[in-house]
Amino acid sequence: MSDAVATPEKPQFSMKEAAQFGTEIKLATTTDEEYEHVKSLRAERKDGKEGKSVIEEIRARRREKQFTRHDSLSLEAKFGAGSASIEGDKTTLAASATVEEQKSFELARKEISGIDSYLRYSDIFLECSRTGENIHDVIARRVRNGDTSVANRDAYLDLRNEALNYLGSKEEFEELFPELKDMYGITKQEFIEDAFVSDPLFRAAVVEQMKRIQTRADSLQPVEKASDDHDRIIDESHEKYEDSKDKLIENLEKFGITLSGETKEEIGVAVYKANTPEDLLQVVAQSLQKSVSPEVVRLESLKQSIKEEEAKANAATKGSNTEIAAKDQLKNYKAEVEKMQAALTDEQKVEREQYQKALQNLLPDKLDALTTYLPDYAAQIIATRQELQKAEKAKVSASPEADAKRAQAIDTRLKAESGIVTELDSVAVDAMMKVLGERYDEMQTLEEARQARVEEEAAKTADEQSQADVKAVHNAINENWIDYDKDERKRVVNTERINHDVTILTYFGEDGVRLLLARDLGLQIPQKEKDGSIAKNSKGEPITAVFVPGTDDLSALSPEQRARLDKIFESQEKTAYVQKLFKDYFIAGKDTGKLLKAIKREKGSGIIKLKTHEYALLEKHFATDLREGKTGVSEDKNTIKELKKAGIIKGNLLDLVKDHPRASFLIALLALLGVGLTAGIAAGGGTIIAGAASAAIKQL
């Protein structure tokens, strides 16, 4: 190395420059918590923590929250009883896989691939929501950061399409939300996107379940390779081997060598011992010797001996004993050849010609010509024979007991895989259930807190009767439809009451609320005799009973009772009451076994399913309560109305499904539970989820 090279100005290593090189983009996706984590790691580095440990810690955080593409591939490779493997960016199945193994693998791959599409797509979607950026910017930054899995808009749209189609294809979703049955194409996709994809809790629930499934798949019992694999290999190899051998013999015949059946057999056996193409051809030559008469073989052998003796004689010193001996031997050989040639029959002469021709071509220096004439057969026959021998050897070492054990292990494994596939199939639906269940509990907690404040306020300002009425309505809200049994620590679903009350609201509209409230306020009305007169007891006092909605008429109430009822009806309790009934109706109509961890049902077995026109009636009667009422997520401020007013949620999501009254109603119900539309408020600390992402998609 020259001095000129050795003494350049030393490059200044700057971590800051390193950090800033190549990009001027300011990223806003790192959370405060993550910044704190980085800060603490920086401090630990200063105290001597190893860089590798820091890198490992950063990666470990990622794995807790993510289910990566690699995780998906690893999971896929667990299926097919060990016959699947990862190759590059995909999984493949061994050619030797049985139909059952193939089926298990394909079923798992279909589910995992759909979930993987959702996770990758929602990751981008939610990043748009968090940062308020459009899809283009988010994708471009990801590409710059090295994530090229979604390289451009088209790739994103393809992924979105795959994900939404996957979710939309889940029949369980339609069972969960029958309204989806009325939707098709883009409408259905947008509904799913707004209701589910925009909800970070939904995504987190999916990841959590995939992690659990991954753990379960990791514990699948491995299946050892054994003799049934060998059997398959033997069969395949044997077929190939026989094919190669037949072609070799066929081509030898084309050579002009007519082989008897016996000779063919001998060649077949003989080639079994060869290790190289040259060996093989030697074996063929030896076998050919047996196929011709000994005289012919001897003649050709003498020809070779004559050549050797001539060479010896030429190499020896003239007049030496060696030269004399060689010439004597040469004379003898030539005499024998002459004698034998004279004695050859016509048949032997033909045979000799063929043999000469064959030997000429089988000589090692003619190997190239031969292999040209017999393309690849020699090498192929060696390779397949070796494969066959290896498989046969392996099979010999495997016991029948081991075979039986393995077959049983595969059977057990496939059954276990089947159980996991079932879990994969329900990941999306279970995630939705989990979100709904959590949101329901969250709503109920908020509702009870609201009630406590209302009652506290009423205690200061209202008369005793009003306070009692508010309390009665609160009790109804908390206990009427889905109650909580503190002793048994179970939620109790009163199916019959829910069905009854929803029907009342459907057909009586706003008056229906009055009817229900009259009952829940415990308003007593006089009972009438058949002739219309007021019924009285033996003491002559009027007989009264609690108001029965759907049977009793509001006109039966006294002016005082009517005033109490109107007071409640005009208060915010009416809205809270209606909303809670709808929430409970919605929740109770689902698989509450999954939704509410511990429940019992009483009075009735099934929740009423409203018909389309009934949904339309509800929509007509309670649109305001549903759309503009408090979501309960973070109380008064976070209403859909305000979100719309602020331009945060897209123009009018509800208009999206205006032709689908059931869907419209459903979206409103979901909103009441804080799912989808308002999920960002609950989870994102004021960051709106649906609006930005939807707007971003519009920009596409």
Added chain:
Amino acid sequence: MDQKPISEETRRILYNHLADTMLESIENNTMSYEGGQESSDYILQRFDELKTYPEVLQFLEGLTKKWPAYSSVLLYLKNLEQEHNDEKQVDKIEAEIKHLT
């Protein structure tokens, strides 16, 4: 650059540089936390397998392509490569790398 294996000490120092670069980049907002997580995965999956300087350079080129924030680590090693293309100077390169710490 020659095929001499990199020492474990050099590997440790390069790990430290990569970690410092990543942490500083996240703090400066030139790399997202998620980018840091993804690049960590990338580094940990490959770096221990590298045996020689050419392999390290090739790895850093790949890393930089994906996460430009790591470029200066690559640039620095490239500069050293130009300076010390004599086989005997590999020890000196290691010494200079260590000098950075």
